[in-house]
Amino acid sequence: DVKVTQSSRYLVKRTGEKVFLECVQDMDHENMFWYRQDPGLGLRLIYFSYDVKMKEKGDIPEGYSVSREKKERFSLILESASTNQTSMYLCASSFYGGGGETQYFGPGTRLLVL
């Protein structure tokens, strides 16, 4: 079974803090993704990575950065947290197969920025 784990289930941070969200997958997948889920908006792609040290912007990258130093780990960084970044953050991974591969999701991190 594919396992995608996220470092925290719940986080409370203050405006202006630097926030790190960690994601680890154990299936040797090449691709990893960060989404945020908001009511009425569904899941929106923030960043993704198709290889170590490679990253691509998703649909809403502003205010976020990412790091992928090892294949199994993909970190999402909020350089200076703001209240509009309060959300559920979901990490996913998939293998490289040329198209249509299933993305496997972690349980999510619910972030509250005060």
Added chain:
Amino acid sequence: DQQVKQNSPSLSVQEGRISILNCDYTNSMFDYFLWYKKYPAEGPTFLISISSIKDKNEDGRFTVFLNKSAKHLSLHIVPSQPGDSAVYFCAATALYVGYQGAQKLVFGQGTRLTINP
């Protein structure tokens, strides 16, 4: 600009009856469509998918129908069971547009399905 839309935020169905969840898309480049199911406090899990070369795909109680001319797809669950109560997300992608095999999925807003006993 919502390229994938699920216009029903919620749906309530009697156990044993058919559940029909709908999804519309606007981008004609999308050629692969997926449904994900999400329980509270868990990540979404893949349910079923369909390529644009087909108009129907079936997996047990779940069937997805695709109408390309209308840019519409639907998920049918027959018969509906209490364990089907969850949020369902429709997603779409363009298979030939990939970064080294990483597919960008565009998700709809989700529909909360409640199955009543």
